[in-house]
Amino acid sequence: MINKKKIASMILLLCVPAVVYFVFFMLQPARFGSVNSLFILFQQCLLPTVTACGYYFIITMGLFDFSIGSNIVLSSIVGGLLSIRFGYMGLFLGGIAVGALIGLINGLMFVKLRISSIIVTVGMMMLYECLGLFISGGGIFTLDKSVKLFGTAPYNVIVSILAMGLSYILIDHTRVGVYVKSIGSNESISRDMGIRVDKYKVVGFVICGLFAGIAGVLTISYSSSISPMLNMNSMERNFMPMMGCFVGMALKKYINPIIAIVIGEFTISLLINGLMTNGIDATLQKMVTGLFLLLIVGFTTRTSKARVVK
Amino acid sequence: MNRELLLKINAMSKSFGTTKAIKEVTVELYKGEVRALLGENGSGKSTLMNMVAGLLQPDAGSMELAGNAYAPKNVVEANRCGVNMIVQEMSTVEGLTVAENLFLGNEGEITRLGICNKPLMHAKAKEILHSFGLSDIDVDLDVGHFPFEQRKLIELAKAVYAHPQLLIIDETTTALSQNGRDKLYQVIRDMRGDGRTVIFISHDLSEVLQLADSITVFRDGSYIDTIGSVCATEDKLKSLMVGRELTGKYYREDYDGACTGEEVLRAQGVHCADSGLADISFALRKGEIMGIGGLTDSGMHELGQVLFGAQKVDSGEVKLTAAGKNIRTIRDAIGGGVAYVSKNRDEEALFTQDSINNNISIVSLRKFSKPLRLRPRAEREFTTKHANAMQVKMASIHQHVSALSGGNKQKVALAKWIGKDSDIYILDCPTRGIDVMVKASIYDLLSRLKEQGKSIILISEEILELIGMSDRILIIKNGRVSGELHRSRELSEEDVIQYMI
Numbered sequence: 001m002i003n004k005k006k007i008a009s010m011i012l013l014l015c016v017p018a019v020v021y022f023v024f025f026m027l028q029p030a031r032f033g034s035v036n037s038l039f040i041l042f043q044q045c046l047l048p049t050v051t052a053c054g055y056y057f058i059i060t061m062g063l064f065d066f067s068i069g070s071n072i073v074l075s076s077i078v079g080g081l082l083s084i085r086f087g088y089m090g091l092f093l094g095g096i097a098v099g100a101l102i103g104l105i106n107g108l109m110f111v112k113l114r115i116s117s118i119i120v121t122v123g124m125m126m127l128y129e130c131l132g133l134f135i136s137g138g139g140i141f142t143l144d145k146s147v148k149l150f151g152t153a154p155y156n157v158i159v160s161i162l163a164m165g166l167s168y169i170l171i172d173h174t175r176v177g178v179y180v181k182s183i184g185s186n187e188s189i190s191r192d193m194g195i196r197v198d199k200y201k202v203v204g205f206v207i208c209g210l211f212a213g214i215a216g217v218l219t220i221s222y223s224s225s226i227s228p229m230l231n232m233n234s235m236e237r238n239f240m241p242m243m244g245c246f247v248g249m250a251l252k253k254y255i256n257p258i259i260a261i262v263i264g265e266f267t268i269s270l271l272i273n274g275l276m277t278n279g280i281d282a283t284l285q286k287m288v289t290g291l292f293l294l295l296i297v298g299f300t301t302r303t304s305k306a307r308v309v310k
Numbered sequence: 311m312n313r314e315l316l317l318k319i320n321a322m323s324k325s326f327g328t329t330k331a332i333k334e335v336t337v338e339l340y341k342g343e344v345r346a347l348l349g350e351n352g353s354g355k356s357t358l359m360n361m362v363a364g365l366l367q368p369d370a371g372s373m374e375l376a377g378n379a380y381a382p383k384n385v386v387e388a389n390r391c392g393v394n395m396i397v398q399e400m401s402t403v404e405g406l407t408v409a410e411n412l413f414l415g416n417e418g419e420i421t422r423l424g425i426c427n428k429p430l431m432h433a434k435a436k437e438i439l440h441s442f443g444l445s446d447i448d449v450d451l452d453v454g455h456f457p458f459e460q461r462k463l464i465e466l467a468k469a470v471y472a473h474p475q476l477l478i479i480d481e482t483t484t485a486l487s488q489n490g491r492d493k494l495y496q497v498i499r500d501m502r503g504d505g506r507t508v509i510f511i512s513h514d515l516s517e518v519l520q521l522a523d524s525i526t527v528f529r530d531g532s533y534i535d536t537i538g539s540v541c542a543t544e545d546k547l548k549s550l551m552v553g554r555e556l557t558g559k560y561y562r563e564d565y566d567g568a569c570t571g572e573e574v575l576r577a578q579g580v581h582c583a584d585s586g587l588a589d590i591s592f593a594l595r596k597g598e599i600m601g602i603g604g605l606t607d608s609g610m611h612e613l614g615q616v617l618f619g620a621q622k623v624d625s626g627e628v629k630l631t632a633a634g635k636n637i638r639t640i641r642d643a644i645g646g647g648v649a650y651v652s653k654n655r656d657e658e659a660l661f662t663q664d665s666i667n668n669n670i671s672i673v674s675l676r677k678f679s680k681p682l683r684l685r686p687r688a689e690r691e692f693t694t695k696h697a698n699a700m701q702v703k704m705a706s707i708h709q710h711v712s713a714l715s716g717g718n719k720q721k722v723a724l725a726k727w728i729g730k731d732s733d734i735y736i737l738d739c740p741t742r743g744i745d746v747m748v749k750a751s752i753y754d755l756l757s758r759l760k761e762q763g764k765s766i767i768l769i770s771e772e773i774l775e776l777i778g779m780s781d782r783i784l785i786i787k788n789g790r791v792s793g794e795l796h797r798s799r800e801l802s803e804e805d806v807i808q809y810m811i
Contacts, residue, residue, distance in 0.1 A: 169425070172428075175417045190414075
């Protein structure tokens with residue numbers, strides 16, 4: 001269903017990262033934006049992008065998952081442990097299965113407890129964080145060299161693109177995608193249409209968890225080791241995907257949300273990276289991320305008529 | 311004539327809280343019949359139909375469809391048994407395309423192995439709309455692009471495509487233009503020609519007489535009578551609907567001249583993009599009841615909020631004439647003696663999880679507060695006085711509002727503002743979902759307030775109520791004032807409706 005209007009908005013959207021890139025490149029031509037560093041940046045933002053591809057399914061319904069970071073950590077640890085015996089099979093199947101399982105638990109807890117998704121997933125996050133610590137035996141877990149292929153290009157890019165394709169098909173070409181959009185738009189009409197709203201909320205959480213699982217596998221492959229996180233530190237990993245999802249939501253009228261998420265994540269990474277090369281240190285960078293989160297969510301929910309956040 | 315039974319409704323009952331919406335209703339419907347349901351708002355027609363369509367579950371009673379026990383737990387089950395319903399409200403989902411909406415909840419025939427066959431979906435959607443004379447609708451567009459009427463017709467096309475044995479149409483015609491109505495009438499006639507059954511709910515008596523084979527009348531949740539349309543007249547139907555005991559005083563009976571009191575509130579060129587209001591100007595006089603009518607999404611409910619300062623205007627002003635002050639915020643409004651009761655009573659007019667006492671005193675706390683504390687006894691006396699004056703049926707002033715019936719809740723909401731001694735009352739659908747007796751007492755209250763020189767803005771979806779109570783009626787259509795009618799005995803529903811659509 002590609003028409004001229006959609007192509008035009010796609011080109012317009014692609015201009016945004018180009019402009020950001022150009023601005024920082026002019027400021028710091030020597031330090032910012034070599035092809036090499038751009039590619040590294042691109043590979044780094046694949047992780048939040050893949051996460052966002054799943055997160056989008058529940059954000060569309062007005063729900064949040066704050067356990068995504070702990071899900072990524074836990075699924076990468078389990079995937080890593082299984083890879084010792086079963087190789088790539090263990091890494092992938094283990095990581096993804098754990099991710100989806102966590103999504104299922106989150107979804108069931110949310111539907112049964114009938115409380116805010118934020119509370120449910122923050123509570124569960126603390127559980128998953130501790131679980132990660134127990135399973136890994138307390139220390140850093142390092143992935144064996146024999147199973148590190150998917151941390152390097154082009155293999156990590158291929159896996160990510162496959163994940164994005166999966167998300168694209170789920171959103172646009174399956175019943176789940178239609179129902180998720182429908183529930184997000186109007187829950188009571190959806191219920192009257194015979195859609196089992198609770199079931200599809202759980203399904204949304206499972207998809208969200210599954211993509212976090214894929215992101216977990218990519219994470220441990222890319223950085224070759226992972227250390228369990230405690231004290232809600234894993235929550236930081238939520239915000240990049242969350243921002244991408246809100247960009248996707250805001251632009252879904254003009255462009256497929258998955259494409260918007262990819263471009264959005266890359267733009268945000270560029271911005272943060274650009275600010276860092278201009279001398280903003282790591283602590284300040286967190287402040288910038290926080291501000292971005294508020295700005296992007298505030299701005300995009302305003303344009304999409306404020307029905308997003310519950 | 312040999313009539314074959316299609317649906318039998320057996321002694322069905324349904325309550326919402328303490329309100330009995332349907333009281334042991336028994337109705338029989340035949341194949342190839344067009345049946346109209348008549349009754350005032352709140353008489354239970356829609357509730358009954360919602361149960362037939364699987365949207366609500368009955369508390370008691372049973373149904374039989376074509377000889378088999380029929381108890382749909384949800385819409386899907388009802389659809390599977392060949393029962394489809396077009397509800398009063400919008401039931402297409404924004405954010406989905408027209409095609410997605412047409413197959414929402416019914417994706418089976420366009421889905422293979424979990425993947426939706428989009429080209430097939432689009433082709434079928436086009437075909438469905440084409441056969442319905444809606445070829446100009448682009449099925450790829452978000453359904454939100456289309457106006458209410460088109461969306462209603464899309465729903466109708468969807469329902470017809472399902473080829474139901476029984477199609478229920480709940481007050482859809484008011485939203486449709488003549489062209490749309492003709493489409494709907496054609497559907498109804500085609501279904502009858504096919505030996506299938508249609509139930510439709512309408513307030514338009516001439517339409518009912520023209521279309522229906524037989525007419526069933528409801529009043530206060532009870533079945534009153536079913537008569538053939540051949541021997542029915544509008545007058546006969548009206549008296550059945552309202553009932554003899556109410557033919558006396560119900561609405562106001564005075565028709566003496568225009569209201570000439572001093573001006574108390576003026577709206578001047580009000581524009582509000584968020585609520586779709588444009589160029590609204592009027593003046594409200596002391597002792598005047600000004601009705602505001604229109605379709606649900608005309609912007610009239612939002613206008614009530616704008617007048618109360620609950621929504622910001624883009625340009626124009628709402629001014630309290632005597633004080634010369636503009637209303638920009640809710641505090642301005644309350645300070646100027648303006649009261650507002652929302653249409654969404656439970657969500658916006660009351661703290662349902664709090665006592666009657668606290669609900670009534672909330673806007674008047676200054677009256678019994680000392681510098682550092684409240685005077686509870688004075689508060690109790692105050693709230694008791696006003697609750698009693700409104701004849702709220704309650705166990706005590708400390709009872710939670712959630713335990714009250716709809717009518718009594720509304721009385722509490724009104725008592726709050728009367729206690730505050732407000733001068734201007736903006737009442738949005740004050741008799742919505744309220745039984746006839748309480749309705750009559752609210753009409754009586756409005757008349758008394760008017761006599762005391764209070765001014766009332768009565769926003770209502772009930773045309774008869776507007777005609778019966780208002781000195782003047784403003785009709786809002788698409789966010790603009792489309793007509794103004796003055797009180798007279800001769801004013802008919804048609805006079806009002808022609809400005810609404």
